[in-house]
Amino acid sequence: MIDRRVTIPSKRPAIISSLRSIIVFREFAMLLVLVVFVIVMSILAPIFVTRGNVEAILLGLSVEGIIAIGMVIVLISGGFDLSVGSTLAFAGVVTGLALTAGIAAPVSILFGLLASLGVGLVNGLLIAKMKINPFIATLGMLITIRGLLLVLASGRAVLNLPDSFTVIGQGRLFGLQYPIYVMLVLVILGDLLLRHSRFLRQNYYLGGNRRAAWLSGINVDLVIIVDYGIAALLAGIAGLLITARLGSSSLTVGTGTELRVITAAILGGASLSGGEGSVLGAFLGALFMGVLANALNLLGVDVYWQNLITGLILIVAVVVDVVNERRKSRPR
Amino acid sequence: MAQVLRVEQLSKSFPGVVAVNDVSFELGEGEILALVGGNGAGKTTLGLLLSGIHHPDTGRMFLCDRLVDFASPNAAIRAGVGMVFQELSLVGGLSISENLFANRQPVGRMSLIKWRDLYGQTAEFLRRFNLDLDPRRLVKTLSMGQQQILEILKAISNNPKVLILDEPTSSLTESELGYLFENVHTLRTQGMSFIYITHKLREVFQIADRVMVMRDGRYIASTPVRQVMEQDLVGMMVGREIVNMYGAASNALGPEYFRVEGLTKTGVFENLSLRLRRGEILGLAGLVGARRSDAARTIVGADTKDSGRVVLNGRVQEIISPADAIRRGIAYLTEDRKEGGLFVNMPVRDNLIAPSLRRFVSRLDLLSSRKIEHYASEKIQEYSIVTPSSATKVIKLSGGNQQKVFIAAWMGIHPEVIILDEPTRGVDVGARAEIYRILRESAATGAGIIMISSDLPELIGMCDRIVVMHQGRITGELTREEFSEERILTYAAGLALPAAQAPRAAAEEHP
Numbered sequence: 001m002i003d004r005r006v007t008i009p010s011k012r013p014a015i016i017s018s019l020r021s022i023i024v025f026r027e028f029a030m031l032l033v034l035v036v037f038v039i040v041m042s043i044l045a046p047i048f049v050t051r052g053n054v055e056a057i058l059l060g061l062s063v064e065g066i067i068a069i070g071m072v073i074v075l076i077s078g079g080f081d082l083s084v085g086s087t088l089a090f091a092g093v094v095t096g097l098a099l100t101a102g103i104a105a106p107v108s109i110l111f112g113l114l115a116s117l118g119v120g121l122v123n124g125l126l127i128a129k130m131k132i133n134p135f136i137a138t139l140g141m142l143i144t145i146r147g148l149l150l151v152l153a154s155g156r157a158v159l160n161l162p163d164s165f166t167v168i169g170q171g172r173l174f175g176l177q178y179p180i181y182v183m184l185v186l187v188i189l190g191d192l193l194l195r196h197s198r199f200l201r202q203n204y205y206l207g208g209n210r211r212a213a214w215l216s217g218i219n220v221d222l223v224i225i226v227d228y229g230i231a232a233l234l235a236g237i238a239g240l241l242i243t244a245r246l247g248s249s250s251l252t253v254g255t256g257t258e259l260r261v262i263t264a265a266i267l268g269g270a271s272l273s274g275g276e277g278s279v280l281g282a283f284l285g286a287l288f289m290g291v292l293a294n295a296l297n298l299l300g301v302d303v304y305w306q307n308l309i310t311g312l313i314l315i316v317a318v319v320v321d322v323v324n325e326r327r328k329s330r331p332r
Numbered sequence: 333m334a335q336v337l338r339v340e341q342l343s344k345s346f347p348g349v350v351a352v353n354d355v356s357f358e359l360g361e362g363e364i365l366a367l368v369g370g371n372g373a374g375k376t377t378l379g380l381l382l383s384g385i386h387h388p389d390t391g392r393m394f395l396c397d398r399l400v401d402f403a404s405p406n407a408a409i410r411a412g413v414g415m416v417f418q419e420l421s422l423v424g425g426l427s428i429s430e431n432l433f434a435n436r437q438p439v440g441r442m443s444l445i446k447w448r449d450l451y452g453q454t455a456e457f458l459r460r461f462n463l464d465l466d467p468r469r470l471v472k473t474l475s476m477g478q479q480q481i482l483e484i485l486k487a488i489s490n491n492p493k494v495l496i497l498d499e500p501t502s503s504l505t506e507s508e509l510g511y512l513f514e515n516v517h518t519l520r521t522q523g524m525s526f527i528y529i530t531h532k533l534r535e536v537f538q539i540a541d542r543v544m545v546m547r548d549g550r551y552i553a554s555t556p557v558r559q560v561m562e563q564d565l566v567g568m569m570v571g572r573e574i575v576n577m578y579g580a581a582s583n584a585l586g587p588e589y590f591r592v593e594g595l596t597k598t599g600v601f602e603n604l605s606l607r608l609r610r611g612e613i614l615g616l617a618g619l620v621g622a623r624r625s626d627a628a629r630t631i632v633g634a635d636t637k638d639s640g641r642v643v644l645n646g647r648v649q650e651i652i653s654p655a656d657a658i659r660r661g662i663a664y665l666t667e668d669r670k671e672g673g674l675f676v677n678m679p680v681r682d683n684l685i686a687p688s689l690r691r692f693v694s695r696l697d698l699l700s701s702r703k704i705e706h707y708a709s710e711k712i713q714e715y716s717i718v719t720p721s722s723a724t725k726v727i728k729l730s731g732g733n734q735q736k737v738f739i740a741a742w743m744g745i746h747p748e749v750i751i752l753d754e755p756t757r758g759v760d761v762g763a764r765a766e767i768y769r770i771l772r773e774s775a776a777t778g779a780g781i782i783m784i785s786s787d788l789p790e791l792i793g794m795c796d797r798i799v800v801m802h803q804g805r806i807t808g809e810l811t812r813e814e815f816s817e818e819r820i821l822t823y824a825a826g827l828a829l830p831a832a833q834a835p836r837a838a839a840e841e842h843p
Contacts, residue, residue, distance in 0.1 A: 209422070
């Protein structure tokens, strides 16, 4: 019998193609830009690379870095979560009120986390079961939860939280504050699980081709509900850490966080149409935004300019992606 | 041959249409059954019923003599019935391995994916099918043909007892086709059974043991391939009664004024040339994949062309967007009126004026509601649109009345050339007759009409001339005296007519 192999000449050696499948173009580019940026800054403003400044950057990053993990998972599945900023504040207020009522810190923390998880499950159910557009569902939750926490706290911040709680945000290990460790652990864990666990991996199928995912036997609704649950729980964790750091439950904390986190995830290679992105990429995106803001401050650039510059960088990054994609998909 | 699948009196209706009507058949172990029929014959729906994607209204299925009732595609796959769809269901950003083993990746502790096992199993699987591909390669870097083969292998990797292939060869090259057929033959000797849905009759004779014909949702016949000729199959696929509701054609056609010359969009359609006379109704026939709609979209500038030109009234027209086409009086009424035609959530009157908004503005670019109301009530009467009022949302109307609104709106630009894509799909008989009357009247005023339709009796009843396409090429042209469903279907299936029957070669010039 004739051997009729369908052969395709491989353009690059296998080792490089497998490397590329681990570190995609965007993550690599982000890392490169960051390295160059840090080198340039350390020459322009030596204070940039001091320990104190690095810690300030990382601490500032901890909130958005943690939320970006959940956001990128939702984005990969083809969804969208605008409610994370409200959820963050909600968890802080619930825990703050519990503490003020004399409930022990660990139990109060549990309350806060459950409250945030609840928000996520409502999001997930609305989107998966009621088939409501994720943008609308989570926009509704953004407003609802912000209102709910104002009602709960009667419009006033919950002050003077006990040390037994604030230690989770202010305590130090090897000289660095706890939130930094929490963030690093969650980012590493999130990245590994999204790459290697079968359950989270299903998000790529969902975002890539939802009907195909369903036909392949994936429980689409369950994945969506879990995704929004994870995103909200991570927002809750971030909310507790910042509440502990501040020592009070602010009602306005987290305003606008959702858009900055989405920006970070997209800078890191996620796509609003789903199927693409990674936790590492989203984290690098957030890190880049944090480093940039810090550098502009050190260089004495007016704070008004910072938004303008961040916005332009986002647009340029996406345009580069689109051009790159067009070049690749040109017919052979 | 042991029986693997038995289907008894399966039926499935969708609003307004019985897609599968009382179909019964059997499939033997290791048998390759070809399923043929015209567009809308119910072939694909039958496949969807067998593979658990749709649920039958009535009827029973037995798999290996056990009654089965699939609640989901997943249940069907587990029981041993798989289906490969016309459209691909792969995720481009993931590797070959992850697509092949979607949701069945080997996992270890904490349900983490064992990548080495995954790649190993994939490599072994690909070797079994003689495919020299890197398991880690991303699917989006594969050619369309390779992706289609991967799609089929994905279904095979579930090791089904029965595999349903729905038009699996649309983007395969000849060598890929040979490769596919070889593997299908190997698998059938191992006991896998196939239902091969196709409208390419040539393939039926290449691969199938038995062929089953469906028409209008019904089972017509099934016969061993060795005992049947191509022309017999075409005859079985047609065989409808023709009712005359098309009205009489006018005898006086005007001069030729519109030409499409050598229109080409590489990989989609090649070297398409059409001529149209004033007052003429030209039919464009073909099966799924003939690329008729692509051609129409390209003519009006909604898709880009690679070469070719459009000539109207002796002048070459540069049309690169639908707005250009409208300015030159070329109207295109798409086949999916709800998606690309009407604004279904807006009132009838807003839809009626949509293509010709400019006519209703008064000074200061404001729309004049008086003019609009007047115009709308006039058109509702003229086109006998049945609607409670001109303010009713289009989505509330019946399919036939929606289509009348759609046609009335476009007639408002007074087009010189009207291209209609499936103008009577989902339209009841009464409204059809109305639409035919409207088209005849427009033709009588000197407009030329190009009508894309899969309804052969409609083409034969309405058209002065029919051009037939097959896979992006014109394969035949018939004048009124030569019209027959057999001839159209033969050209549409890409077959040549026997010499005695051939009326005229496609490329031949008219005097």
